[in-house]
Amino acid sequence: MSVAVVNFAEKFAKIDKLHAYKLVARMNDYDFKLVRMRREFIWHSHPETDEVFMVIDGELQIDLPDEMLCLRKGEMVVIPKGTDHKPSCREECRILLIEPAGTLNTGNVGGALTDTAIEWI
Amino acid sequence: MSVAVVNFAEKFAKIDKLHAYKLVARMNDYDFKLVRMRREFIWHSHPETDEVFMVIDGELQIDLPDEMLCLRKGEMVVIPKGTDHKPSCREECRILLIEPAGTLNTGNVGGALTDTAIEWI
Numbered sequence: 749m750s751v752a753v754v755n756f757a758e759k760f761a762k763i764d765k766l767h768a769y770k771l772v773a774r775m776n777d778y779d780f781k782l783v784r785m786r787r788e789f790i791w792h793s794h795p796e797t798d799e800v801f802m803v804i805d806g807e808l809q810i811d812l813p814d815e816m817l818c819l820r821k822g823e824m825v826v827i828p829k830g831t832d833h834k835p836s837c838r839e840e841c842r843i844l845l846i847e848p849a850g851t852l853n854t855g856n857v858g859g860a861l862t863d864t865a866i867e868w869i
Numbered sequence: 870m871s872v873a874v875v876n877f878a879e880k881f882a883k884i885d886k887l888h889a890y891k892l893v894a895r896m897n898d899y900d901f902k903l904v905r906m907r908r909e910f911i912w913h914s915h916p917e918t919d920e921v922f923m924v925i926d927g928e929l930q931i932d933l934p935d936e937m938l939c940l941r942k943g944e945m946v947v948i949p950k951g952t953d954h955k956p957s958c959r960e961e962c963r964i965l966l967i968e969p970a971g972t973l974n975t976g977n978v979g980g981a982l983t984d985t986a987i988e989w990i
Contacts (some may be wrong), residue, residue: 751933755944775947779898788905798896802972804943812872817898823876823927826896831872846896846967 756804760784760842762869765863769845769853771867781845781866788836792855799827799847806841810834877925881905881963883990888982890966890974891990902966902987909957913976920948920968931955946960 754772759782762852763768766784785808801808802824807818810817810825811834817826828832875893880903884891887905894901906929922929923945931938931946932955940946948954975983 749947750936751938751946753938753940753944753946755941757943773921773945773947775921776950776969780945800894800896800901815871817872817874819874820876820880823874824894824901825872825874825951826894829874829897848897 751834754780756842756844759869760804763865766840767863769863769866771866772869773785774849778791778846779851779866781847782869783843783845785835785837785843786840789834790854790857790859791832791834791859792857793830793832794827794847794851794855795830797829797848797851799829799851800845801825801827801835802844802846804842806839807837808841809836809842811836816833873902877903877965879961880990881925886936887961888984890984892987893972893990898970899967899973900970900987902968903990904964904966905961906956906958906964907961910955911953911975911978911980911982912953913978914951914953915948915968915972915976918949918969918972919950920972921966922946922948922956922968923965925963925965927960928958929962929964930957932957 759772769781793813805831808819890902890904924940929940
């Protein structure tokens, strides 16, 4: 048996593309995914699940229907299931996402920004 | 609706005792708990669930049956369900634990070190 320690900085160094979600760990049926982000994403929700955003580096804005969150390095938030949200950042932000395996980045909306080619790194 | 951003440093500043697990977030039925640790813990396992350790500050050693892990700030590991493990640290280490609500810190062993008085901060 070998249990792998995940070093976030080392994993991010292996990600050469923005907006490509990469799997780094699985706990039961939950995925831990890293993404380098620099864009205004779309409004969407996840009707079946809460979703965790944790900022590893940079700043992430998350618009909600009636407030705007700003997360910095060392901060996390749980977006409740069914809650419309729009993540965005002007400068690159490095994020850890935690959510059930199979959760789509575009949630209930789908479309061209949906990433279905998530790989382990 | 208000969604709370969790700042780990600010939360740790509110924890005045070592080894007192504090809830900071819940995602579906999973708890996010912070703990300030400085001890050699006991060997135990969680027969029903994987468990995530993430080091927010310091260094954490986790002994497994046939290897020894060392986690530093910015690192995490998933301990597979049913795997015996013994976390320990000589200097204070600040840890984020992620596991299903109700998971006991002492797992299948129980005993005097079991913390059943976990509070939200």
